[in-house]
Amino acid sequence: MSQHLRGEYDRQFAHIRDDLLRMGTLVDQSIVKALESLQKRDRPLAQRVIDEDEAINALRFKIEEACLALIATQQPTATDLRAVVAAMSIVIEMERMADHAAGIAKTVILMGDEPLLKPLIDIPRMVKLAREMLQGSLDAYVACNADEAREIANRDDEMDFLYQAVFEELLEIMASKPGSVQRATFLMWCAHNLERIGDRVTNIAERVIFVSTGDMRELNV
Amino acid sequence: MVNDNHTQKMMVRDLTFYYGPIQALSWISMEILECQVTALIGPSGCGKTTFLRCLNRMNDTIPDTRLEGEVLLDGEDIYSPGVDLVDLRQRVGMVFQRPNPFPQSVFDNVAFGPRVLGLTHGRSELEAVVEQSLRRATLWDEVKDHLSSDALELSLGEQQRLCIARVLAVEPEVILMDEPTSALDPIATLEIEELMRQLREQYTIVVVTHNMQQAARVSDKTGLFWLGELVEFDDTATIFTRPKEERTEAYITGRVG
Numbered sequence: 001m002s003q004h005l006r007g008e009y010d011r012q013f014a015h016i017r018d019d020l021l022r023m024g025t026l027v028d029q030s031i032v033k034a035l036e037s038l039q040k041r042d043r044p045l046a047q048r049v050i051d052e053d054e055a056i057n058a059l060r061f062k063i064e065e066a067c068l069a070l071i072a073t074q075q076p077t078a079t080d081l082r083a084v085v086a087a088m089s090i091v092i093e094m095e096r097m098a099d100h101a102a103g104i105a106k107t108v109i110l111m112g113d114e115p116l117l118k119p120l121i122d123i124p125r126m127v128k129l130a131r132e133m134l135q136g137s138l139d140a141y142v143a144c145n146a147d148e149a150r151e152i153a154n155r156d157d158e159m160d161f162l163y164q165a166v167f168e169e170l171l172e173i174m175a176s177k178p179g180s181v182q183r184a185t186f187l188m189w190c191a192h193n194l195e196r197i198g199d200r201v202t203n204i205a206e207r208v209i210f211v212s213t214g215d216m217r218e219l220n221v
Numbered sequence: 222m223v224n225d226n227h228t229q230k231m232m233v234r235d236l237t238f239y240y241g242p243i244q245a246l247s248w249i250s251m252e253i254l255e256c257q258v259t260a261l262i263g264p265s266g267c268g269k270t271t272f273l274r275c276l277n278r279m280n281d282t283i284p285d286t287r288l289e290g291e292v293l294l295d296g297e298d299i300y301s302p303g304v305d306l307v308d309l310r311q312r313v314g315m316v317f318q319r320p321n322p323f324p325q326s327v328f329d330n331v332a333f334g335p336r337v338l339g340l341t342h343g344r345s346e347l348e349a350v351v352e353q354s355l356r357r358a359t360l361w362d363e364v365k366d367h368l369s370s371d372a373l374e375l376s377l378g379e380q381q382r383l384c385i386a387r388v389l390a391v392e393p394e395v396i397l398m399d400e401p402t403s404a405l406d407p408i409a410t411l412e413i414e415e416l417m418r419q420l421r422e423q424y425t426i427v428v429v430t431h432n433m434q435q436a437a438r439v440s441d442k443t444g445l446f447w448l449g450e451l452v453e454f455d456d457t458a459t460i461f462t463r464p465k466e467e468r469t470e471a472y473i474t475g476r477v478g
Contacts, residue, residue, distance in 0.1 A: 005475035075434050077461045077473045214463030 009074040016066050016087055017142065020094075023059045024138045027094045028131055030056070030101035031197070035127045037108045038190060039120060049105035053098050060095040064088055079211065083144070086207040090141065093200040093207075097134065100193040100200075107189045117173065117183040122166045126194040129159055133201040140208045149208035152201060153219045159198030166191040227254035230395060230425040231276065236290035238271055238280070245271045249290070249451045251444060253395075258417055258426045260440035260457065262433055263472070267446040269429045273397050276427060277313035278306060294395070311338060314388035318400040320380030322372035322387075327364050330372045330383055331355060334391035350390055357423075358386035359416050378409025382416065389420075396420065398428040402435065414439045433473055437461045445469045 004010060030049050037046035067088045070076065076084055133155050140148035170184040170191075202220050210216045231253035238246040246268045253259050253276075261269040274280045275292060278299060292299050299309055311334070322330050331351045334340070341347040351368075355361040360382040364375070372383055381401060388396055398417075402410040417426055417439050430436050436443050437457060444454040445468070453466040464470050471477060 005477065009475075077433070077437070078464055078470045080474050081462060 006074065006076075006080070009070070009076055009080060012066070012070045012074065013076075013080070013084065016063060016070065016084070019059060019063050019066070020087055020091060021138060021142070023056060023063065023091060023094050024134060026052070026056050026059065027098045027101070028134060030098050031127060031130055031134075034101040034104040034108070035124060037105055038123070041108070041111070041113070041116075043109050046105035046108035050102045050109075053102045056098040057095055060091045063091045079144070082211045082214065086141070086211045089207050090138075090204050093203050094134075097197050097200050100197050103193040104190045107186050107193075111183075111186050114183055114186075117170075117180055117187060122162050122169075123187070123191055123194065126159060126162045126166075126191060126198075129155065129162065130194055130197045130201070133159070133198060134204075137201050137204040137208065140205065141211070144208070144212050146209045146212035149205040149212070150219070153205035156198045156202045156220055159195060163191055163195040163198075227257055229253070230255040230295065232291075232293040232296075233272075233275075234291040234293070236272070236275060236288070236292065238268075238275060238289075239287040240283070241285045245449050246275070247449045251451060251454055253425060253427060254442070255425050256421055256423065257441040258421050258428060258439050259442045259444065260436035261427065261429045261444050261446060262431075262436050263446035263452075265431075268449040269444075269446040270399055272446065273399055273427060273429050276395070276397055277310050277315060278304075279315065281306070307338070311391045312393055313395040313397060314391065314393035315397045315399070316381070316384050316388055316401050319404045320377055320384050322375070322380050322383050324371070324373055326369045327355075327372050327375070327383060328368040331386050331390045334387060338391055340391065354386040354390040355383075357389050357420065358382045359412065359419070360386055376409070378405050378412055381405060381409070381413060385413075385416065385420075389424075393424065395425045395427065398426065400429055400431060403431065410435070433461075445472060447472070 030052060033045055033049045036042065037049060067084050070084055071081070133152055136152040136155075137149065140146075140152060167188065170188050174181050174184045206217070206219050209219075229252055233249055233251045233253070236246055236249040237244065249272060251259075261272065263269050271280065275288060280286050280288070288300065294309075294313065299313075323333065325333075328351055331354050332347055335347060335350050341350055352361060352365075355364060360379060363379060364370075364383075372380065375383060381404075385396075402413050405413065414435060417428065420426060421441075428436075428440065440457045442454065443457045443460040445452045445460070445466075447468055453460065453464055453469045455465070460469060461473060464473065
């Protein structure tokens, strides 16, 4: 299985893969900036995250169109077809991840000048984990490696654990200090957005397994 | 036997075929379901046309050939002694790569089989069979006012549909098609493909094609032949989205060598 006679398919798919990875980098930067805007209470930076979401949305449509054109003109089959179809799903997941990052940024703007309810400990951990999971899932896609994808999906348990810890801690604070409800809720929203990013990475991992094995099934149910 | 609610029409068991000392097919087993389109794909010289021609004993005309195994039509082995070849080829008709109408009128081309086989009585019955066959081959509207014209004046796509009408006129059960669109332009190709989808309501079709997209478009089951072996045989959607065999994946994605 050495020579590939579908040179034009290979070239077009390489462009799609490059754009998909570039989109991954943009989404990663959005997540980083969203956290930074929360930590520094930097509303202009938060606004930038919201504004830059448009470029990510545009890139999603560009990649989807390229995939459609590739299917229409090159008629890929088997693994090639699954890789293109998966790319279309993955860019939708990443576009939603950027929406979650923008969700954190919107919360930062809503928070105004209110001081943080508590020092940020688990939320930066969730961000670190979200970034590692996103990068890992894209690496698994490029390598078409189902085992790597399964490992990444398994890390969603860590994300759920962190979210649960944040959730319980904030509930406790709300119960003991009734005046803290609004500020606690802001942090809860941020944590929830990060937890959802973990779920989206799991969806990407499912797609990678589909490309690699042809098996379409839900993970972590 | 019933598979996916379709009854078995033909069954090939352990078919091996030789041209003189050369083995062209090795241990092929395949179930062909009634009212389904079965596509045979694979590189040139892989045995798919040889296999197709085994299904109505067309290879019998080639000297120094030998066949082992069984080919059952409705449970009866077509290679049993005493099988009437005329009757067999009426039940299992064939359409070839290049349209091959007789140098006669459109009407006489379609009427040829019923006349030779004595299937009709009287002119009006023959006319009815010709019209019905041309309608089923979706050619009637184009030729109904020119039935006495020379068939060779038709376009290639029309000629191929005429050849299909000629097969339909003898009321076959199975239609074998050997690259039926390779001589046709894209529109005529799509017309034949659409016709195949319509005909499968009533007939069992087995088609050999070099055009993989055609196999994907028209067939329910696809078999990949490679060096005289049947590498993989499965639902067409499975073959083109998640084949199980590496050789199938390599062939349909163009990774060869």
